[in-house]
Amino acid sequence: MSLIEVKDLRKVYGEEESQTVALGGVTFAIEKGEFVSIMGPSGSGKSTLLQILGFLDKHTGGTYVFEGKSSEQYEDDELAAIRNEKLGFIFQAFNLLPKTTVLENTVLPLMYSDVPEREWEPRGRRAIEAVGLGHRINHETGKLSGGEKQRAAIARALVNDPEVIFADEPTGNLDSRSGQMVMRTIQELNEKHGHTVILITHESATAEHAHRIIRIRDGRIESDEPVRNRRRADEAFDK
Amino acid sequence: MRYKYAIRSAIQGVARHKSRSALTILGIVIGVASIILIQSVGSGAQGLILDQVQGLGSLTVTIMPGRPQSGPADGANSFSDSIKDREVEAIRNTANVPGLTNVTPTLFIPGSTAYGTETYEGTIYGTAPGFASILSLEVAEGDFITDQDVDARASVAVIGHTVREELFGESDALGQRIRIGNRSFRVVGILEEKASALFVEPDKVVIVPYTAAQSYLSGSDYYNMVFGQAVSEDQLDAVQADIERTIRDLHDITDPEKDDFDVGTQKELAAQIGTITDILTYLLSSVAAISLVVGGIGIMNIMLVSVTERTREIGLRKALGARSGDVLSQFLIEAVILTSVGGIIGIIAGAVFSLLAAFALSTFVGLNWSFSFPVTAAVIGIGTSAAVGLIFGLYPASQAAKKSPMEALRYE
Structure with a gap:
């Protein structure tokens, strides 16, 4: 059983005449522990796909099976619990709460979980140290650099030790050096901690950090191939 | 258990927007303060008149x-x-x-x-x-x-x-x-x-x-x-x-x-005079109570703006695992905190103004005026403010809870 299985997945926006087809039937499976890039130009449907896979949005056709259970079988509150416990999100625009510290942002998912309060700080601290931001733990997020902000967001994504980490253009708002550091962190999460990573990007250089690239265009899969010369973010960084 | 965190998030939400929060509660502050002032002055005036009646002698x-x-x-x-x-x-x-x-x-x-x-x-x-x-x-x-x-x-x-x-x-x-x-x-x-x-x-x-x-x-x-x-x-x-x-x-x-x-x-x-001053006091208090309703509408208005403005935050919270109920209680508690704080400030302001009025009336006008703090009105004032928050916060909070996590993230 694959972790994620989609069959003929479709997403149509709007009513009747003014319909826009964002996904015109895509089929693939992602195994536990994989690092997959979903790549395509803007408007290709890659963000829509991520939102459906991350249970942020609902598809209009086909099937989506997560951990052997079809997405239609989940109630809204169950989906909230899955997002909380099994999924971690990293967004292009960081989406950190303003005027709060790195630690406060990091423990936010724990507030909506069953993790007892006394474990919040140690878990938050561990996640922050894992992304190399230990020296900024009590800084307000507004005062961090772009790369630091994204690493704070990564700490938040992994604080609940999720099954899958979704990263939507995580380097899109960063300079190349900060982008490399973020990619190194993401690769480490996949290799050292065994998190499944699904990365959305329009740059092939970023996509090549994964094991496998699914290319989408106009809502359909163009190609789905393993990466032969996989990029190592730490090597690039050391140069 | 989760309510504790909803309360915490609400306190953070109020604290992050201090000046807006202060403006939001102004209507409630004025409403509650005027009720306290009217009640206190009303009972002072009643005491004064009854004193005079008693001067007549009970026989x-x-x-x-x-x-x-x-x-x-x-x-x-x-x-x-x-x-x-x-x-x-x-x-x-x-x-x-x-x-x-x-x-x-x-x-x-x-x-x-x-x-x-x-x-x-x-x-x-x-x-x-x-x-x-x-x-x-x-x-x-x-x-x-x-x-x-x-x-x-x-x-x-x-x-x-x-x-x-x-x-x-x-x-x-x-x-x-x-x-x-x-x-x-x-x-x-x-x-x-x-x-x-x-x-x-x-x-x-x-x-x-x-x-x-x-x-x-x-x-x-x-x-x-x-x-x-x-x-x-x-x-x-x-x-x-x-x-x-x-x-x-x-x-x-x-x-x-x-x-x-x-x-x-x-x-x-x-007894007659007591009835008349009571009626006057209640009449004036109900006029002041209208300002509580106006204050409540102000709160609803600003909460709606706030919900729109914080669409991203709401979406983020939902993406991180907040259920609709969590978001609803967070915003509802924010409204109740705002109005309750407004009520408490209003009671303090009302008491201070009544005390000043009592001081002025006894010192400068020479009346035998006694200050009294209307405890019942204070309790009702806090209760009413909290209720105003609950009632007028419900609509904005339900708007917040309804937002889909995806729409919220897309909002720029």
């Missing part, structure tokens, strides 16, 4: 011409001539009203009193010696008017402290002749200074025998009010009933509804 009975007043005064009563000598004689008769003493027929005549070129505008009281004991007036110089003065229609007058100062300044007043209306009166007594009681300001009175007032000043044969005193408190009800029966017999009245006079006691008067 005092008043007989006024005209229908008993059940609602607002209708003016006609003041001009009623149903109480004349015949009625006064009848109630003086101990065979009719055994427990009544000090029967004091009284006229109130607005007019001016003059000495040389000085004049004093005020009320002239045509009354009897009993007036002094009923209002506890003390004579500082000379004597009060006597029964002989009344019988002889003597042109003598007793004046209050202020009247004496206005007319005579530093010079001697006793024995001097003053002009009231067109007649000359001799000053036989000057009253001690005394705080006002029952709307009579002893310092500002000019007192003459009622017989002289009728003959020389009013030219009429009826009285505006008759005072009397019951011999003891247990006789008060009997005295009141006896007076009513006596005058009804005299006037051939069988139906008490058709009474053309009104017998009152201090107890009744106190």
